[in-house]
Structure formats: structure tokens, C-alpha cells
Amino acid sequence: MRIIKLNKQIKKRFIFLLIIFVCFSASIFLIGYSLKDQIAYFVEPTDLKSMDGIENKYLRVGGLVKANSLKFTDGNWIFEVIDQNKNSVNVVFSKTLPNLVEENKGIIVEGKFIDNIFIAEIVLAKHDENYMPQSAIDKLKEEGKWRGD
Amino acid sequence: MFAITPNTLANFMISLSRYFILLSLVLISVSIFLIIFLENDYYQGISFKIMFIHVPTAWLSLAIFLVMGISSIIGLIFKSPTAFTVARSLSPIGLIMSIIVLVTGSIWGNLTWGAYWVWDARLTSMLILAFIYLGHILLLYSFEHFQKADFAASILAIIGLINLPIVKFSVDWWTTLHQESSVLRMGGPSMTNDYLITLLVSFFGIFMLTIFWFSNIFYIIVEKRKMERSKLLND
Numbered sequence: 363m364r365i366i367k368l369n370k371q372i373k374k375r376f377i378f379l380l381i382i383f384v385c386f387s388a389s390i391f392l393i394g395y396s397l398k399d400q401i402a403y404f405v406e407p408t409d410l411k412s413m414d415g416i417e418n419k420y421l422r423v424g425g426l427v428k429a430n431s432l433k434f435t436d437g438n439w440i441f442e443v444i445d446q447n448k449n450s451v452n453v454v455f456s457k458t459l460p461n462l463v464e465e466n467k468g469i470i471v472e473g474k475f476i477d478n479i480f481i482a483e484i485v486l487a488k489h490d491e492n493y494m495p496q497s498a499i500d501k502l503k504e505e506g507k508w509r510g511d
Numbered sequence: 512m513f514a515i516t517p518n519t520l521a522n523f524m525i526s527l528s529r530y531f532i533l534l535s536l537v538l539i540s541v542s543i544f545l546i547i548f549l550e551n552d553y554y555q556g557i558s559f560k561i562m563f564i565h566v567p568t569a570w571l572s573l574a575i576f577l578v579m580g581i582s583s584i585i586g587l588i589f590k591s592p593t594a595f596t597v598a599r600s601l602s603p604i605g606l607i608m609s610i611i612v613l614v615t616g617s618i619w620g621n622l623t624w625g626a627y628w629v630w631d632a633r634l635t636s637m638l639i640l641a642f643i644y645l646g647h648i649l650l651l652y653s654f655e656h657f658q659k660a661d662f663a664a665s666i667l668a669i670i671g672l673i674n675l676p677i678v679k680f681s682v683d684w685w686t687t688l689h690q691e692s693s694v695l696r697m698g699g700p701s702m703t704n705d706y707l708i709t710l711l712v713s714f715f716g717i718f719m720l721t722i723f724w725f726s727n728i729f730y731i732i733v734e735k736r737k738m739e740r741s742k743l744l745n746d
Contacts, residue, residue, distance in 0.1 A: 390673050402686045403630075461623075467554070491692060493706050494706075495551065499553050
């Protein structure tokens with residue numbers, strides 16, 4: 363009982379700490395809330411529709427590489443980045459792609475729109491949170507439960 | 512925490528420390544064995560195996576900070592020297608853990624994403640966590656009297672607690688290059704059981720190593736203070 367019964371000094375220190383903590387949390391929350399567009403690492407093709415003046419603006423666009431769209435022609439990689447709402451962006455990239463860039467897999471492209479075509483300067487592969495061995499996938503495919511590519 | 516003196520806790524922890532290191536060595540050996548014979552990921556290939564260092568150390572660097580913050584609160588409110596000493600001995604371990612997370616994550620990022628470092632929300636908030644650990648250590652050693660140092664450093668630890676949910680939920684709140692959580696997430700883990708078991712074995716191995724390390728640092732701090740006190744008395 364002696365511990366549970368808070369004396370005045372302990373109560374004072376508790377309130378002091380609480381005020382510090384609440385003030386700092388509130389300021390961090392406000393910073394995070396007002397900068398939320400800057401903190402976001404990339405935008406999806408759907409978000410681009412509601413943005414103004416995207417021409418010639420340095421952007422990062424993320425999504426999946428559309429199935430059957432990845433081609434190599436005239437020294438350039440050409441592909442489409444698509445999101446869940448089926449909006450897509452045509453991308454041209456002239457350097458080496460990261461190893462993990464595949465169709466139906468995540469990608470982030472960094473660059474500019476020129477005449478509605480996205481000229482990428484940096485391409486990053488974005489892998490998702492699913493991990494499984496090939497044998498598990500084969501098993502799922504046998505059972506007809508595989509929902510991937 | 513209220514009645515336990517630093518001395519009691521130090522003696523208790525150091526008496527168990529041989530079991531901690533034994534258990535840790537067994538678990539880490541088992542996990543290395545498991546990692547070697549584990550089948551590669553279908554998409555990332557062998558490079559996903561760095562996860563078994565990256566993820567346990569990431570969890571621990573967050574958990575250590577949580578313990579540090581809570582013991583700083585207890586220390587400040589109840590003036591408990593034991594709680595302050597717990598926080599003091601945890602911060603070097605946390606710093607090393609967060610450096611391991613950043614380095615392994617960087618190697619893994621280069622192998623999979625194609626970049627060592629990007630300024631997305633998860634990576635940046637983790638770097639801030641490492642800097643808070645560093646600041647905590649620097650504060651502890653920038654005062655002549657350890658009571659003053661404990662007071663200043665514990666305020667930093669309590670303010671730093673705000674960063675923990677930001678690190679954990681950054682991947683859900685903002686779009687990031689970093690993947691979302693695979694284990695501690697809504698709807699259960701998104702990896703097969705063999706990967707999950709290996710991850711847990713390796714986590715508990717590194718966890719026991721952390722406890723062993725903590726008991727030794729704690730014991731050394733307490734013994735050093737005892738020696739200084741007896742030196743003062745003799746003079």
C-alpha cells in the first residue's frame with residue numbers, strides 16, 4: 363500500500379514528465395502531419411491524375427510493372443508502371459535495371475515527365491513482405507491456390 | 512524496481528549470466544545451421560537470408576529503447592538508482608544493435624532494391640533512433656556527477672520514446688521503399704513456417720546474448736561505483 367499511495371513529490375514529477383511528453387508528441391505529430399506529402403517516398407499513378415504541373419517536375423512514381431510490358435528496344439528499357447486502380451504510366455529507362463525488376467513485381471521510378479512519357483533516371487525494385495520457397499509455391503500451384511503471376 | 516538495489520540486481524544477473532551465454536550460443540548455432548540449409552526465397556534468392564540478422568536486431572533495437580524509456584520514467588518518478596542504471600547499461604547495446612540493423616539493411620538494400628540508402632520514412636526514422644542512442648551515451652558521459660547525467664539522459668530517453676511508434680508504423684503511415692512488416696502485422700505472418708521458426712530461433716539467440724551483455728555491463732557499472740566509493744572513504 364505504501365507504494366501505491368503516491369506522495370506529493372512523486373505526483374509532481376509524474377505531471378512534469380507527462381507535460382514534457384505530451385508537448386513533444388504534439389509537436390512531432392504536427393510536423394509529421396504537415397509534411398506528410400514530403401515524407402511519402404513515392405506517388406502512385408492514380409495520385410498523378412489529381413496533381414497539377416507534373417510536366418518537367420522531378421517525381422518518384424511507384425507501382426507494379428505491368429504484365430507483358432517490359433521490353434528492351436534501341437538501348438532503352440520500356441515498361442508500364444500500374445497500380446491497384448489500373449492507372450498506368452509509360453516509362454523509359456536507359457541504364458541497367460536492378461536484378462529484381464520483373465513483371466508483376468513492385469518498382470519505383472525516379473525522373474521527369476516529358477510529353478506524357480516518364481523518363482526515369484533511377485529505378486529501384488520494391489519487394490513486398492511475402493517470403494516463401496519455390497517448393498511452397500509449386501505446392502500452392504498444384505492445389506490451385508496460387509494467386510500470383 | 513522500488514526495493515531492489517543495484518547491487519542485488521547486479522549479483523542476481525551476473526550469477527545467471529553463464530546460462531544466458533550458454534543458451535545464446537546454442538540458439539545461435541542452431542539458427543546458423545537452419546539458415547544454411549534453408550531453401551532460398553522464390554523471388555529474392557539467397558540474399559533474403561540476411562533477414563535473419565537484420566530483423567532480430569531491428570526488433571531488439573526497438574525493444575531495448577522501450578525498456579530504456581520505461582526505466583527512465585520509473586527512475587525519474589521514483590528516484591530509483593536501479594532503474595537509472597538499467598537505462599545506462601542498455602544504451603551502448605542499443606547503439607550497436609541499431610548500427611547492425613543499418614549496415615545489414617544497407618547491404619540487403621543494395622542487393623534487392625538497387626540502392627544502399629534512400630531517405631524514406633523507415634530508414635530515416637531508424638537512423639534517428641541510432642542518433643538518439645548515441646546522444647544518450649554522450650549525455651551520460653558529459654557530466655561529472657552520474658546523478659546529473661542520469662537525469663539529463665533519462666529526459667532524452669523519454670522524449671525518444673515518441674520515435675518508436677514512428678519507426679514501427681512508418682511503413683504503414685507513409686509510402687516507403689522498405690517493405691511492410693512480415694511478422695508482427697495484422698492477419699498473421701506473411702512467410703512460411705520454416706522461415707518463421709528460423710527467425711524466432713535466431714531472435715532468441717541474439718536476445719539471450721543481449722541479456723548476457725546487459726548483465727555484464729550492469730555488474731561492471733555497479734562494481735566500479737563501489738570501488739570509487741571505498742576509495743573516497745579511504746582518502
